[in-house]
Amino acid sequence: QVSELTTNRLSVYLRCLNELDAAGVQTISSQALAEQFRLNAAQIRKDLAYFGEFGVRGVGYYVKDLRRHLRQILGLDRRLRVVIMGAGNLGLALADYPGFRQEGFEIAALFDIANEKIGHGSRGGVPIHDIRELKPLARRDRFDIAVIAVPAPHAQPVVDQVIAAGIKAILNFSPGALKVPAEVKLKSVDLTVSLESLSFYLAQGETG
Amino acid sequence: QVSELTTNRLSVYLRCLNELDAAGVQTISSQALAEQFRLNAAQIRKDLAYFGEFGVRGVGYYVKDLRRHLRQILGLDRRLRVVIMGAGNLGLALADYPGFRQEGFEIAALFDIANEKIGHGSRGGVPIHDIRELKPLARRDRFDIAVIAVPAPHAQPVVDQVIAAGIKAILNFSPGALKVPAEVKLKSVDLTVSLESLSFYLAQGETG
Numbered sequence: 308q309v310s311e312l313t314t315n316r317l318s319v320y321l322r323c324l325n326e327l328d329a330a331g332v333q334t335i336s337s338q339a340l341a342e343q344f345r346l347n348a349a350q351i352r353k354d355l356a357y358f359g360e361f362g363v364r365g366v367g368y369y370v371k372d373l374r375r376h377l378r379q380i381l382g383l384d385r386r387l388r389v390v391i392m393g394a395g396n397l398g399l400a401l402a403d404y405p406g407f408r409q410e411g412f413e414i415a416a417l418f419d420i421a422n423e424k425i426g427h428g429s430r431g432g433v434p435i436h437d438i439r440e441l442k443p444l445a446r447r448d449r450f451d452i453a454v455i456a457v458p459a460p461h462a463q464p465v466v467d468q469v470i471a472a473g474i475k476a477i478l479n480f481s482p483g484a485l486k487v488p489a490e491v492k493l494k495s496v497d498l499t500v501s502l503e504s505l506s507f508y509l510a511q512g513e514t515g
Numbered sequence: 516q517v518s519e520l521t522t523n524r525l526s527v528y529l530r531c532l533n534e535l536d537a538a539g540v541q542t543i544s545s546q547a548l549a550e551q552f553r554l555n556a557a558q559i560r561k562d563l564a565y566f567g568e569f570g571v572r573g574v575g576y577y578v579k580d581l582r583r584h585l586r587q588i589l590g591l592d593r594r595l596r597v598v599i600m601g602a603g604n605l606g607l608a609l610a611d612y613p614g615f616r617q618e619g620f621e622i623a624a625l626f627d628i629a630n631e632k633i634g635h636g637s638r639g640g641v642p643i644h645d646i647r648e649l650k651p652l653a654r655r656d657r658f659d660i661a662v663i664a665v666p667a668p669h670a671q672p673v674v675d676q677v678i679a680a681g682i683k684a685i686l687n688f689s690p691g692a693l694k695v696p697a698e699v700k701l702k703s704v705d706l707t708v709s710l711e712s713l714s715f716y717l718a719q720g721e722t723g
């Protein structure tokens with residue numbers, strides 16, 4: 308079982324390799340990678356060794372090769388289709404963010420229950436469907452990840468609809484604990500908790 | 516040095532106590548708290564013991580007391596003023612989110628460089644100022660936390676302006692590594708990395 312701390316590091320390594328590849332660098336050692344991006348060389352070797360043999364003795368890593376392997380490990384070698392539940396303030400901001408598409412995540416659709424939103428779209432043209440259409444649309448097209456951006460009281464029922472539609476990965480923004488079956492991966496982002504951890508440091512007079 | 520994992524748990528305990536207080540519960544043991552909210556009783560005792568003597572032998576914790584102590588530890592016993600750099604898609608969605616105010620975070624102002632935005636406000640009435648006014652406004656009013664919601668190439672210069680204005684805690688949404696001096700606490704939320712960790716689980720066929 309690979310921890311989220313590990314997958315977050317893999318994402319960081321991928322960004323570094325994207326930069327090196329764009330700069331035309333062919334090979335790099337774990338030592339040089341660590342120094343250039345302020346990482347830990349031993350941790351890089353340990354993380355990568357878990358997934359296979361990528362380094363070449365005396366050479367280091369081939370940048371293009373390692374980048375392709377990391378994209379495969381993270382599942383980014385295919386186009387991931389994301390749907391957003393809730394076409395409100397947050398849902399619409401996420402829908403129109405060009406950064407997701409650049410990293411291989413396509414925002415396929417928004418879903419809502421408000422009649423005045425259904426049938427319209429975000430400023431960037433992502434369509435807003437009736438959430439009752441989620442299941443038939445999910446059967447027709449493949450949806451890999453669902454983002455939950457509905458008010459807290461609606462979150463659990465909406466998550467149940469997402470799971471019933473066969474979606475196995477959920478990024479949740481609504482506060483409160485959600486229940487999902489074992490085969491579904493749920494990641495919650497609680498922005499208030501992030502603010503509270505900053506407030507803690509201010510209150511304790513601690514430094515970063 | 517208290518880790519972010521610990522402060523995140525303190526936030527979770529505070530939410531549990533808010534719920535118990537609202538339900539009129541007077542006292543609770545660490546055991547009952549763990550069972551009711553699916554937490555770990557030993558971890559609760561260890562976390563709280565670090566900050567002081569809160570439990571009473573044979574009784575457990577007084578709910579109102581512990582809630583007040585946790586708010587104090589997290590620095591929520593005073594009103595925290597937050598400013599948002601970048602009145603774009605994300606900045607405006609964050610500015611109008613009522614959940615922050617409910618938890619004690621007041622969104623005081625937005626700052627931007629675009630002339631067509633300066634002098635206006637978010638839908639909820641948060642004013643948009645010229646970022647060149649940040650330093651004089653920060654001297655007049657207290658700003659505790661700055662949120663960074665500007666495009667990546669502008670993030671480091673904007674962070675430098677925030678630090679020059681005397682703000683010591685930063686919640687950053689723009690991708691890429693930012694440099695801050697030791698006395699400033701920086702927390703970055705990278706939504707693409709969150710999506711990549713979900714993609715990893717889908718690719719590995721693992722379960723949560």
Ligand SMILES: NC(=O)c1ccc[n+]([C@@H]2O[C@H](COP(=O)([O-])OP(=O)(O)OC[C@H]3O[C@@H](n4cnc5c(N)ncnc54)[C@H](O)[C@@H]3O)[C@@H](O)[C@H]2O)c1
Pocket residue numbers: 392393394395396397398418419420421424438455456457458459461465480481482498499608609610611612614
């Ligand atoms: N806006 C933010 O910056 C922010 C920050 C942190 C957390 N959140 C959380 O994100 C969620 C969304 O916040 P928001 O500010 O966008 O709220 P919002 O009220 O602007 O939007 C919510 C949308 O969800 C829709 N909706 C309600 N019930 C639904 C259902 N059963 N099925 C489908 N759609 C439904 C509504 O019609 C509305 O369009 C909330 O849970 C909030 O706590 C938002």
Ligand SMILES: NC(=O)c1ccc[n+]([C@@H]2O[C@H](COP(=O)([O-])OP(=O)(O)OC[C@H]3O[C@@H](n4cnc5c(N)ncnc54)[C@H](O)[C@@H]3O)[C@@H](O)[C@H]2O)c1
Pocket residue numbers: 400401402403404406600601602603604605606626627628629632646663664665666667669673688689690706707
């Ligand atoms: N929108 C999202 O859902 C989302 C998701 C993840 C990450 N992000 C990150 O958040 C940031 C903002 O994203 P967005 O979608 O809101 O972008 P946006 O382009 O909609 O808004 C950016 C705003 O920043 C302002 N700005 C630019 N330079 C500035 C400067 N020097 N000082 C003050 N203001 C300045 C612009 O005028 C604009 O109003 C980006 O770094 C993006 O990568 C956004």
